[in-house]
Amino acid sequence: MKSDKLKFLVFCLVVFALPLPLSTGYLTNVLIFVGINSMLALGLNLLLGYAGQISLGQAAFFGLGAYGSGVLTTQYAFDPWLSMVLVALVVAGFAFAIGFPVLRLKGHYLAMATLGVGVIAHIAFNETVDLTGGPSGLSGIPNLSIGSFSFDSDLKNYYLVWSFALAVILLSLNLVNSRYGRALRAIHDSEVAARVMGVNARLMKVQVFTLSALISAIAGSLYCHVMTFISPTSFGFNISVELLTMVVIGGLGSVYGSILGALLLTLLPELLRTFQDYDIVVYGLLLVCMTIYLPGGMVRGIPALLRRLVPARSGNA
Amino acid sequence: MKRLISAALAVVSLLSFASAALAAAPIKIGALFAVTGPASFLGEPERNAAQMVVDEINKAGGIKGRKLELVVYDTGGDATKAVQLANKLIKNDHVVAIVGPSTTGDTMAVIPVVEKAHIPMISCSAGIKITEPVKKYVFKTAQNDTLAVARIYEQLKKERKSKVAILTVSDSFGSSGREQLKSQASRYGIEIVADDTYGPKDPDMTAQLTKIRGSKAQALICWGTNPGPAVIARNAQQLGLKLPLYMSHGVSSKKFIDLAGDAAEGIRLPSGKVLVADLLPKTDKQKGSLLAFVKDYQRHFSAAGDHFGGHAWDAVMLLKGAIERGGDTPDGIRNQLEATRGFAGIGGVFSYSPRDHAGLTKDAFVLVEVKKKDWALVK
Numbered sequence: 182m183k184s185d186k187l188k189f190l191v192f193c194l195v196v197f198a199l200p201l202p203l204s205t206g207y208l209t210n211v212l213i214f215v216g217i218n219s220m221l222a223l224g225l226n227l228l229l230g231y232a233g234q235i236s237l238g239q240a241a242f243f244g245l246g247a248y249g250s251g252v253l254t255t256q257y258a259f260d261p262w263l264s265m266v267l268v269a270l271v272v273a274g275f276a277f278a279i280g281f282p283v284l285r286l287k288g289h290y291l292a293m294a295t296l297g298v299g300v301i302a303h304i305a306f307n308e309t310v311d312l313t314g315g316p317s318g319l320s321g322i323p324n325l326s327i328g329s330f331s332f333d334s335d336l337k338n339y340y341l342v343w344s345f346a347l348a349v350i351l352l353s354l355n356l357v358n359s360r361y362g363r364a365l366r367a368i369h370d371s372e373v374a375a376r377v378m379g380v381n382a383r384l385m386k387v388q389v390f391t392l393s394a395l396i397s398a399i400a401g402s403l404y405c406h407v408m409t410f411i412s413p414t415s416f417g418f419n420i421s422v423e424l425l426t427m428v429v430i431g432g433l434g435s436v437y438g439s440i441l442g443a444l445l446l447t448l449l450p451e452l453l454r455t456f457q458d459y460d461i462v463v464y465g466l467l468l469v470c471m472t473i474y475l476p477g478g479m480v481r482g483i484p485a486l487l488r489r490l491v492p493a494r495s496g497n498a
Numbered sequence: 499m500k501r502l503i504s505a506a507l508a509v510v511s512l513l514s515f516a517s518a519a520l521a522a523a524p525i526k527i528g529a530l531f532a533v534t535g536p537a538s539f540l541g542e543p544e545r546n547a548a549q550m551v552v553d554e555i556n557k558a559g560g561i562k563g564r565k566l567e568l569v570v571y572d573t574g575g576d577a578t579k580a581v582q583l584a585n586k587l588i589k590n591d592h593v594v595a596i597v598g599p600s601t602t603g604d605t606m607a608v609i610p611v612v613e614k615a616h617i618p619m620i621s622c623s624a625g626i627k628i629t630e631p632v633k634k635y636v637f638k639t640a641q642n643d644t645l646a647v648a649r650i651y652e653q654l655k656k657e658r659k660s661k662v663a664i665l666t667v668s669d670s671f672g673s674s675g676r677e678q679l680k681s682q683a684s685r686y687g688i689e690i691v692a693d694d695t696y697g698p699k700d701p702d703m704t705a706q707l708t709k710i711r712g713s714k715a716q717a718l719i720c721w722g723t724n725p726g727p728a729v730i731a732r733n734a735q736q737l738g739l740k741l742p743l744y745m746s747h748g749v750s751s752k753k754f755i756d757l758a759g760d761a762a763e764g765i766r767l768p769s770g771k772v773l774v775a776d777l778l779p780k781t782d783k784q785k786g787s788l789l790a791f792v793k794d795y796q797r798h799f800s801a802a803g804d805h806f807g808g809h810a811w812d813a814v815m816l817l818k819g820a821i822e823r824g825g826d827t828p829d830g831i832r833n834q835l836e837a838t839r840g841f842a843g844i845g846g847v848f849s850y851s852p853r854d855h856a857g858l859t860k861d862a863f864v865l866v867e868v869k870k871k872d873w874a875l876v877k
Contacts, residue, residue, distance in 0.1 A: 207585040214578060307668055317625055317670035318577070318606050333614075335585070409610045412577050412603040412670070450579075451586075454571070461534065 189354060192437070196343050200336055209335045211451060213407055216342035217400050218443035220349050222427040223436065224396035229425075230434035231357055232389045233369030234284060237421045238295035241302035242394040244416030245272045246401025251319045251411050252312055261325050265402040269395055276394030280387035299421050306413040318412030325406045338407045345403060349396055353436045365389060366434070430471055432478025441479050524560075524567040525826055527552070527817060528587035530598040530608065531622075531810070535575035536698070539724060539753070540600040540806045544622050545570055547791075547807030548597055550798050551814045561821050568814075573599055577607035584608045588615045594828050597813040598622050600806075602670045609636055618832040620816060622809035624747075625674050629855040635832055637855045639812040639845050641770060645860040646747045647678040649768035651686040653865055653876070654717060663692035663715035663741070665706055665730065667722035671748055672698075675721035691715050696726060703730045707737055717741055723748040728757035735761040742766070747863065751804040755871055766876060768863040770805035772844050773873045783842040791844050808844030815843060 200209045225239050249268030253259040259267075283294045306313050313319055325332045325341065332341050356362050367375035368382050376382050405411050423446060431442020449467070453460040475482025529548055532541035552568045560566060569591045573580040580599050587593045588611070595618045599605050602625030609628070612619045612635050621628050624640040654662065664679050666672040672695065683690055692713040694706040707730065710718060718741045720730050727749045734743060743765045745754070750769035755762045771778060775788035791811055795803030819841060820834035838857070841848045846862025865876040 207582065207589040210585040210589075211582055214582065310673055315670070315673045316603070316668060317627060317674055318603050320606050320609070320627070408578070408581060408607065410577065410607045412607065414575065414603060415577050451582075458533075 185354065185358070188437075189351065192350075193347055196347060197340075200339050207335075209339050211447060213335065213339050213342050215444050215447045216339070216346040217404050217407075218424070218427060218447050219346050219440045220400040220403075221397055221424050222431065222439040222443045223349055223353050224393035224400070225424050226428045226431075226433065226436070226439040227353060227356070227365075227396075228389055228393045229428055230432075230438075231362065231365040231369060232386055234386055234390065235288075235292045235425075236295040236390070236393070237292050237418070237425065238297070238299035238302070239393070239397055239424050240416045240418065240420040241299045242272055242276060242397035243401040243404070243420065244302055244306055244413070245275070246398030247405040247411050247416065248306055248313055248319070248401075249398070250402035251322045251405040254323055254406075255319060255321055256312070261323060261402075261406060265399065268402055269398045272398035273391050273395040277387060277391045280390040281383075284383070284386045284390060296418070296421075299418055303413060303417050306416060313413075316413060318410055320410045322405050322409045322411070324409065325403075332406070342403055342407065345399065349399075350436060350440070357436065361385075369434075426468065430468065430475075430478060432480035432482075435478065435480045438478050438480040445479070524565040525821060526567045526569060526591060526593045527814070528584075528591060528593035528596040529568055529570040529810075530573050530580055530583055530587070530596060530600075530604065531570065532575040532600040532604065533570075533572040535573075537575040537601045539751075540622070541572070541575075543801075543804055543807035544598065544600055544810035546799050547795065547803065548810040548814050550794060551811050554794070555814075555818060561818055564826075566818075568597075569593060573604050575601055575604065577603050580604040581607050581611055584611045588612070588617055593617070594826065595619065595817055595831050597810060597817070602628065602674065605636075605638075609633060612636065616832075617828050618835060620813035620835070622806070622813060625670060626678070626856075627674075632853060632855050635828075637816070637835055637850060637857070639809045639816070639843070639848070639857075641747065641845055641858055641862045642856050643675050643678045643746075644682070645858060645863055646768040647675070647682050648860050649863045649865055650719060650744050650766075651682060651688055653766070654688060655686045659716040659742075660687055661689050661691045661714050661716045663694070663710040663713055663718045664690055665694050665696065665703070665710065665718065665720045667698050667726050668695045669698050669723075671723055671746075672721050675746055675748075679719060679721065696722070696730075698722075698726060700726065701729065703733050704737065707733050707739060710741075711737065711739055715741060717744060719744045719746075721746045721748070724751075724753055725757055728754055728761075731758040731761040731765060747805070750866070751806070752802055755868055762868045762871070764868060766865060766867045769866045769873070770808060770845050770862065771864055772803060772805045772808050774864060774866055774875055777873075777875050783840075783847055784844070787842055787844060805845060812843035812845050812848070816841060816848065 221239060221243055228234050228236055246268055250264050253264035254261050286294050307316050332338050364380045367380055372382050427442035427446045428439055432438025449464060453463050456463050531545045532538060533545050549568060552566045556565045569587060571583040573583060587596060597620055599608060600622055602623045605621040605623045605628050613633055616635060618635045621638040622640055624643055626642050626644060628638050666676040692710045692715055696703050696706060720727050727745050745765055745767040747768050750767055750773055771784055772788055775792050778785050792803045795807060816835060816838060819838060820831045823834045825831040825834040836850050836852060839849045846858040848857040850857040866873045867876050
């Protein structure tokens with residue numbers, strides 16, 4: 182337990198010190214999106230990695246959060262912080278309501294149902310032109326501010342987003358190491374066995390689905406205030422799949438794995454730009470290799486790979 | 499001895515580096531194009547044309563002895579990526595101006611970034627929101643939808659057709675067109691009797707067309723980019739729909755005729771003049787630029803230059819003009835851009851002003867008709 186706290190503190194320090202050497206570069210800007218993606222990936226990981234329930238509709242909650250905040254602040258002149266809270270609660274309520282019928286499904290059927298939620302939301306963002314600006318997007322969203330202090334630069338937004346991300350990480354760490362988290366993992370391994378042991382599996386699945394939607398909605402609100410512009414392309418099916426890839430590549434059922442996955446998948450396209458037109462091919466190849474050689478994700482795969490390589494080398498010598 | 503030689507070599511190479519740097523640091527221009535993804539039909543010709551014209555400027559000795567350097571990034575048509583890359587261009591590459599992005603969505607996302615950083619940007623996308631209201635550092639070269647709509651409505655009025663059906667795609671191009679079609683109709687005494695939309699990936703539009711067939715429409719105006727309009731043309735032919743069919747400038751490339759085949763025959767659309775460069779009268783101011791662009795593009799890429807590539811060509815040439823007239827700082831370039839008058843490019847004759855950062859009039863469009871699988875001017 183003590184080493185967990187230490188790990189988290191070290192991680193906090195790294196996060197807070199990271200922008201210092203690169204404060205003027207655009208990397209700070211990319212790291213903001215790493216923070217937002219980390220929150221989204223963590224939300225999905227709680228659902229998929231711990232409770233074992235797949236969702237291909239995370240982009241819907243992310244988009245609802247972003248559009249909720251965007252529309253309330255631009256069209257109805259709401260206070261950004263107030264709208265963030267309101268929207269998060271409404272989205273959570275919505276997820277709770279649809280959670281009961283949707284989470285009765287299992288496996289492929291659950292994937293299909295959540296996929297449907299994502300597609301419906303995407304269509305709604307596109308078609309409600311009067312409210313959302315439709316496909317050409319919604320612009321003029323204000324930055325967040327506290328009093329006269331406005332989060333209007335990359336560096337300020339970095340600390341803003343990562344404060345939220347760290348809070349979500351802390352919450353997740355506490356959750357998964359609690360009695361509740363153990364019950365979730367029991368559902369993951371065998372729902373029947375968990376129910377026999379007295380775990381209210383149905384309610385817990387809906388609860389964790391709601392929590393994951395809540396985290397996604399907050400990430401969405403942050404995204405819209407950081408970007409100050411949103412359009413439906415940012416909340417499509419491909420985003421849900423990308424989030425799924427982050428969680429799987431990083432490591433299912435590992436909090437830091439999700440962060441690692443978000444970091445890798447957000448930074449990788451930037452690093453691969455040197456390959457120019459072939460970057461997408463290299464990107465795909467890397468992902469394929471990682472799933473083959475690092476099963477269980479990077480957090481478990483890399484140490485395992487090292488263990489396999491190191492004795493082999495000493496054996497040769 | 500060996501050490502001495504290498505030291506001497508090092509000094510010589512350092513000196514030559516330094517002198518090269520002193521001679522003329524290149525002027526860095528950034529470019530954001532959707533080279534991959536759903537909007538690649540815009541981004542690819544734009545990148546090609548931009549690189550082509552930059553190479554040519556450099557071959558001719560650059561601008562006032564300084565070479566241009568074009569830094570191109572691919573947004574993939576994703577707004578988040580476009581913002582990240584705009585930041586990269588400004589903060590890492592230190593560009594003095596940006597050409598692109600290709601789509602209205604990407605452009606709207608990037609506008610806050612360039613406005614904050616005070617970097618002039620010439621967008622290659624058409625959305626009217628980009629320059630209305632005017633933003634200090636944002637210009638564009640693609641023709642406004644307003645002008646294209648006006649061109650079609652003018653023709654309909656001439657033919658005394660007052661009832662139209664509109665069928666628009668549900669993306670940013672289509673919704674902007676739909677808005678304009680609806681808002682300008684009354685000015686030309688036109689009534690919209692059917693208003694339908696279709697999804698960008700829909701494989702069949704028979705349902706919408708059947709509904710339109712039942713209406714009192716005298717003409718059908720369809721607003722979209724390939725391949726949707728080609729599907730509509732084919733469906734209309736299958737249904738035996740006799741209405742005159744108008745398309746938007748979004749399909750004004752040979753690709754549309756290839757996709758629609760026989761069904762394209764007789765379809766009319768407003769288009770930039772590049773499609774019909776050789777048919778234009780000699781008095782046309784743009785004819786010189788147009789013929790040069792088409793010939794160059796054909797030679798470099800063995801493909802017909804279309805107006806998408808033209809948008810990027812115009813943007814780079816406008817920048818060249820602004821830099822020549824005395825701006826090599828971002829603010830200098832911005833001021834000179836705004837002072838551009840009567841530049842005859844590919845998209846039209848550009849005259850920017852503090853109140854107009856789109857710079858074109860409806861003369862930028864001609865109405866063309868597909869005849870025998872080629873374009874013909876509608877008189």
